[in-house]
Structures are given as structure tokens and as C-alpha cells.
Amino acid sequence: MRKYLIIPSFIFFLLGCSSNDESTNEIPQENDTTNPEISINGIENGDTVETITSLNVSIMDEDNQITTTILVDNQEISTNENKQFTIDIDPFDFSSGAKTLTIESTDSSGNTTTLTQSFEMKKLLFINSDFQIPLLFSNPELETYISINTMEGELLDYQKIEADQETRFYAPNMVERQNIIATMFMFYPNSQNRQPAIISYGNLLPGTKTITQNEVALRRLEYSKSNSFQLTMTDATETTNFKMKGQEYSLETFGATTGNFAAPINYDPNLNGRMFIYSNPSGADNLQDYRFLFIDDFVDSTISFTDFDVPNNSTSIQFPQSITDFGLTLFGYRSQDDYDKRKYTEIFTKPTSITSTSTNIEVPILEEFEIYEKQYGTKLSEKKSYLSRTKGFGEITIPDWDAQLEGNLIITSGNYDHLFVGTTFKGDIVENTVNRITWSYSEKNNPEVILPFQNFEIPQEIKTMLESLGIDPNNPSQLEMLSVILEDFEKDNAFEDGIFVGYGNSNYYGDEQSMSFRIKDGINN
Numbered sequence: 001m002r003k004y005l006i007i008p009s010f011i012f013f014l015l016g017c018s019s020n021d022e023s024t025n026e027i028p029q030e031n032d033t034t035n036p037e038i039s040i041n042g043i044e045n046g047d048t049v050e051t052i053t054s055l056n057v058s059i060m061d062e063d064n065q066i067t068t069t070i071l072v073d074n075q076e077i078s079t080n081e082n083k084q085f086t087i088d089i090d091p092f093d094f095s096s097g098a099k100t101l102t103i104e105s106t107d108s109s110g111n112t113t114t115l116t117q118s119f120e121m122k123k124l125l126f127i128n129s130d131f132q133i134p135l136l137f138s139n140p141e142l143e144t145y146i147s148i149n150t151m152e153g154e155l156l157d158y159q160k161i162e163a164d165q166e167t168r169f170y171a172p173n174m175v176e177r178q179n180i181i182a183t184m185f186m187f188y189p190n191s192q193n194r195q196p197a198i199i200s201y202g203n204l205l206p207g208t209k210t211i212t213q214n215e216v217a218l219r220r221l222e223y224s225k226s227n228s229f230q231l232t233m234t235d236a237t238e239t240t241n242f243k244m245k246g247q248e249y250s251l252e253t254f255g256a257t258t259g260n261f262a263a264p265i266n267y268d269p270n271l272n273g274r275m276f277i278y279s280n281p282s283g284a285d286n287l288q289d290y291r292f293l294f295i296d297d298f299v300d301s302t303i304s305f306t307d308f309d310v311p312n313n314s315t316s317i318q319f320p321q322s323i324t325d326f327g328l329t330l331f332g333y334r335s336q337d338d339y340d341k342r343k344y345t346e347i348f349t350k351p352t353s354i355t356s357t358s359t360n361i362e363v364p365i366l367e368e369f370e371i372y373e374k375q376y377g378t379k380l381s382e383k384k385s386y387l388s389r390t391k392g393f394g395e396i397t398i399p400d401w402d403a404q405l406e407g408n409l410i411i412t413s414g415n416y417d418h419l420f421v422g423t424t425f426k427g428d429i430v431e432n433t434v435n436r437i438t439w440s441y442s443e444k445n446n447p448e449v450i451l452p453f454q455n456f457e458i459p460q461e462i463k464t465m466l467e468s469l470g471i472d473p474n475n476p477s478q479l480e481m482l483s484v485i486l487e488d489f490e491k492d493n494a495f496e497d498g499i500f501v502g503y504g505n506s507n508y509y510g511d512e513q514s515m516s517f518r519i520k521d522g523i524n525n
Contacts, residue, residue, distance in 0.1 A: 032109040036061040038068075043089070043101060045117045050124035050170075051207045052090045057103065059083040065108035072099055091123045092177035092206070096170075123171035125157060126182050127209035128500070130164045141194070145185040147459050150178060151202065151450070155457035164213070171206070179203045181452055184500050185462050195436055196469070200452050201499045202443040210499045219497075221341055223248045225266035229300050232262040236279075236305040244277040245346040267298060273334060274368070276345045279308065286362045287314050292347070294368065311364035317374060318395040319359045326378035327351055328361055332369030339371045339391075340509050363393070383521075388513035403484040403517040408454040408476075412447055416486040416515075418495060419443055423453065424481040428470025435469035436480070444495050453479070482520040488513050 037060040042053055059066050061083070070078040070087060072094060078087045099121045106112040125148045147158040148169045157169040181202045188194040211219075225248070233242065238259040244251045249267035251257060265275065278292040291308035295301075319326060330348035333339040348363050365372075376396050377387040386398055401414030412419060420442050427435040441452050453473040458466070472478060490511035 032063060032107065032111065034061070035111045035113045036063075036066060036105040036107055038103055038105050038113050038115045040103065040115070040117075042086075043117065043119055045119070047119045048122060049089060049091055049099075049119055050122045050168075052088050054086050054088050055101075056086050057084070059105050061105075061107050061111075063107035063109065063111075066105060068103065068105040071102040071104070074100075074102070090177065091121045092171070092175070094121050096121050096123055096173045123173075123175060124168060124207050125171050125180055126169040126204065127207070128161065128167045128169075128182075129210045129212040129215075130166055141188050141190050143187050143189060145187075145459065145462060147183045147185070147462070149181045149183065149452075149457060151181060153181075153450075153452065153454075153456040155459065156180065158459040160461075177206060180206060180208075182208070182499065183452075185459075187462075187465050189465070195438065196465070198437060198439040198473075199500060200439070200441040201495075202441060202449075202452060203446065204496070204499075208496055208499070211497055211501060216501055223268045223270075223343075225249060225268055227269045227298070228264045228266045229298050230262065231265050231295075231300075232302040233257075233260050234302060234304050236260050239281075240279055240305065241282065242277055242279050243346060243349065244275065246276065247343045247345075248273075249275050265298070271298075276332075276347065276368075278347060279305070280348060282351065287311060287364055290348075290364060292364070292366070311366060313365040314362050315365055315393050316360040316362050317393055319361065319376075320396065320398060321359050323378050323380070324359075326376060328363075329375040330363050331373045331375065332366065333371040333373065334368065335370055339373075342509060344373070345369065380515075383518040385516045386513070387516075388511075390511040390513070399488070399513065399515065401486050401515045403486060403515075403519070405482065405519050408451045410449040410451065410484060412445075412449070412484070412486060414486060416445055416488045417493065418487040418489075419446060419449060420485040420487065421449070421451070422481070422483045422485070423479060425453075425471050425473050425478045426480040427466075427472075427478065435471060437466070437469070437471055437473070439473060442495075442498070479520065482518075484517045484519060486515045486517075 039058045039060070040055060042055040043049060055070070057068065057070070057080070059068060066081060066083055068080050069076055072089070077089075097120065099119055101117045101119060103115045104112060128146055144161040145158065146161060146167070146169070148156045150156060156171050156175060159167055159169065161167060179202075181200055182204055183198060183200040186197045186199075188196065236242070236259055241256045241258045242251075242261070243256050244265065248271045249265060252264045252266060257263065267275070275295040275298070276292065277295065278290070280287075280290045290311060291305070292311065293303065293308045295303075317328070328348075328350040329346060331344040332347045333344060347366065347369070350361060371391065372393060373389060373391050374393070374396075375387075375389045377385070379385045380398070388396065390396075399414055399416070401412070401416055403410060403412045405411075410421060421440065423439045425437050425439065427437075439453060443449065454476070456474060458473070466472065489508065491508065493508050
């Protein structure tokens with residue numbers, strides 16, 4: 001019996017020894033003592049943060065359980081568990097001045113890395129580029145100022161524009177993010193013959209910048225009609241009228257000439273194409289007496305009216321039946337490129353002074369022109385008028401827009417793009433002179449606009465100048481004239497590109513229309 005008991009015991013002993021050997025070969029796991037590595041871009045040490053700035057954060061660590069906290073001046077603004085993430089820092093969420101950015105990243109083992117950077121926080125409101133003033137107002141005696149106000153009229157910043165250089169405007173320390181009004185004041189302190197002007201643009205986003213002089217130059221297409229030649233007309237009756245007008249050339253009179261004439265034709269030296277001259281009796285609703293001629297040689301010459309041609313093709317443009325008092329001008333373009341560059345040729349006109357006897361106006365179609373554009377203007381009522389410039393011969397429709405003044409609110413309706421308010425303020429009689437100022441205001445479509453001149457905080461320096469003229473724009477009784485223009489564009493006409501330089505510098509092409517409302521005109525109110 002003992003022999004059988006010994007064998008199982010021995011086997012058990014061997015198994016036990018084998019188990020003990022395996023346990024003694026296990027390698028204990030090492031503790032994680034490596035700190036995370038932090039890298040950022042978007043803000044560098046010593047930067048100035050003026051607008052919403054994206055901070056890109058990247059964490060490197062073998063541990064996938066990472067918690068990262070972002071602090072500004074020890075105030076936590078974000079916590080994230082991703083190894084890569086982006087947050088936006090808005091200066092209007094903080095007080096202005098020197099700031100410390102702190103980034104703390106901790107893994108699951110408690111290893112922590114802290115990164116700090118110093119920067120300055122400023123609340124940028126507006127940037128006026130090196131383009132100082134509209135060319136229309138250019139004068140060595142002119143003094144220019146710009147103020148930035150809230151939409152409610154509170155003054156935020158104000159500076160005199162001393163030179164053609166960039167000027168930045170900032171909000172006071174505790175101002176919250178909000179849309180603004182940028183206003184340019186233009187005065188002639190040493191001139192009694194020049195009327196001060198004020199131009200405002202409203203509902204601008206903080207950080208809006210005007211376009212630069214270089215950008216204006218690139219956008220503006222200028223056609224210098226510096227060359228000329230003498231054109232003499234013969235064989236025309238005294239009542240025969242002639243018009244010759246294009247973007248690149250024109251009669252010196254810029255209008256109709258009747259009977260035989262001898263006059264200079266001014267044209268752009270880079271003109272590439274033929275000139276066009278036509279005759280159409282005033283008030284005609286058909287083309288029975290319409291005549292035209294193309295001119296190829298730009299040298300002193302004599303032409304005979306008997307050489308003019310009759311159009312082979314025509315079409316009709318349909319107008320609203322209720323309107324007979326309107327003006328129509330038809331333009332032709334030789335190509336899409338000419339259309340894009342506004343190289344138009346006038347080929348037909350019907351003045352507003354001529355009352356039409358039909359709602360259909362016959363216009364010529366000439367093979368020379370690939371694209372046609374009609375300009376139409378009409379008086380809808382005593383104080384309401386409409387103007388459009390649209391491509392093609394399609395029927396003219398008038399949009400359902402409206403604008404009226406209720407208290408200090410301009411109430412508008414309709415699907416338009418831009419709003420323009422024009423005003424004139426009449427001051428007291430000073431030294432037997434009645435002083436006036438004009439103040440215009442523009443913004444994007446808005447059904448309710450507060451007149452910016454009511455409760456509008458004007459810088460004291462400007463206020464003193466206005467008082468010397470006996471003018472107080474905050475006094476409704478001095479509001480002599482008030483008009484509203486609603487505008488709509490086929491293409492996206494960037495509103496901000498027109499600030500202080502006008503929309504003409506946008507080099508816009510495409511359909512456009514506007515409706516004007518004379519709300520107060522100093523005569524019939």
C-alpha cells in the first residue's frame with residue numbers, strides 16, 4: 001500500500017515546484033512617469049489678440065486618457081479630453097489688457113504639464129484702411145474724422161484721420177460684442193462755400209475693414225477719353241437728332257445733337273472696336289425713322305446722313321400698363337467680356353419727358369451686339385420712383401417694396417439688399433447765411449432702422465463745429481429733407497466694399513434695381 005501512495009505524492013510535489021517557478025518569472029509593471037507634451041499654434045508669446053482667434057492644441061502622450069484645461073488669467077474657459085482640438089478666443093469675452101494663457105494637460109497616472117504664454121487682449125471695432133476719403137470730397141482744406149458708435153448711438157471710439165494710413169478703432173474695456181455704426185465726418189473749417197458732409201454705415205460686424213487704395217485702383221475700370229477727332233455731319237434736317245455715347249467714346253455734348261453739326265468725338269486711346277452713332281425721333285414708339293451708322297476710322301472726317309442704315313430686326317419691350325411716364329435706354333455689348341467690364345454702347349433712348357402712347361416699345365436688334373441691357377426709370381407716385389438696369393428684353397416688373405417713417409423708425413418691407421437714407425439738416429441763420437449739412441446712412445436689408453441721427457452721441461469736437469453752424473442733428477425740427485432708397489442686386493455686391501468709397505468701385509455688373517421714397521423734402525411733407 002505504501003508504494004502506491006508515494007507515486008501520487010511525488011507527482012504532486014513536482015507539479016507544485018513547477019508552479020512556483022513560473023510565478024517567480026513574472027515581470028512587474030512599471031509606473032507611468034512621463035509628462036504629456038503640449039504644442040499650440042494660433043497664439044504666440046507676446047501676440048496681440050484683437051479679433052476672434054483660433055487656438056489649435058495638440059497633446060502627445062502614450063496614455064489615451066488625457067484631460068486638458070485652458071485658462072486665461074486663471075479663469076477656466078475650456079476642458080477637453082481629446083489629444084487634438086481647437087477653441088476660439090473672442091476678445092469681447094474678456095477684459096482688455098495683458099493676459100496670461102495657461103494650458104494644463106494631465107494623463108490618467110497624474111502626470112501633468114503646464115504651458116503658459118503672455119499676450120495682450122484688445123477689442124477691435126473697425127479698421128479704416130489707407131483710403132482716407134471719397135474722391136468726391138477730396139480737398140486740401142478738408143478735415144476728416146471717424147467715430148464708431150453702437151447701433152443705439154453710444155460713442156465707443158473716435159479719431160481724426162491725419163494721413164493716408166491705416167487707422168484702428170477699439171472698444172472700451174467692458175463693452176460686449178455687438179454690431180456697430182462707422183461714421184465719417186468731413187468739414188471745411190476755413191471755407192464758407194463748402195457744405196459739411198457726414199456718411200454712416202450701420203450694422204457692421206466688429207473688425208470690419210474698408211478696402212485699400214490699391215484694391216480700389218484694381219476694381220475701378222477707368223476709360224480716359226483723351227483722344228479726339230472732328231466729325232462733320234451733312235444732309236440732315238434741322239430736326240434730326242444724333243446720339244453717340246459709349247463707355248469708351250462720346251460726342252463732346254454728351255447728349256443729343258440736332259441737324260448738321262461739326263463736333264469733336266472724344267475716345268479712349270485703347271478703344272478696340274467701332275464707334276456707333278444713331279438717330280431716333282423723340283417720343284417715337286416704333287423704329288420707323290430710326291437710323292444708325294458704325295464708324296471705323298477715328299480721324300477728322302465728314303459723313304452723310306444718307307449713309308445711315310435701317311435695322312433689319314427689332315423686338316418689343318413690355319411695360320406695366322398703368323405707367324406711361326417712363327424713360328428707357330437700351331445698351332449693347334459686343335461680348336460677355338465687354339459686359340463684365342461695362343463697355344456699353346447706347347443704341348436707343350426714350351426720355352422720361354416724352355409720354356408713351358403704348359405699353360410696348362419697339363427697340364432695334366443689331367448683329368454687332370451679343371448682349372443687350374435695358375435701363376428703365378419711372379415715377380410711380382408723387383414721392384416714389386423706380387429705376388432698374390436689367391439684361392435682355394424681358395418684361396419689366398416693379399417690386400413690391402415700401403419705406404415710411406414712424407417716429408424715429410424707418411419701416412421698410414420687401415426683399416431688397418441695401419438700404420440708403422439721405423438727409424439734409426438746416427441750421428440757424430448765422431451772419432445772414434443758412435447753413436446745412438448732409439448725412440447719409442447705409443446698411444443691409446433691415447425692416448426697422450432707427451434714424452442714426454436721433455440720440456446719436458457725436459464727439460465733442462464735431463459737436464462744437466456743428467454748433468458753430470447752428471446745427472443739431474439730434475433736433476428733429478432741423479431735419480429738412482429725408483429720402484430712402486432700397487437697392488437690389490443680381491450678384492452678391494459686398495456691402496462692406498462700399499464703405500466710405502462708394503459702390504461704384506466694386507466694378508459691379510449684372511441686374512440691379514432701386515426704389516426711391518421722398519419722405520420729407522422741405523416743400524411737401
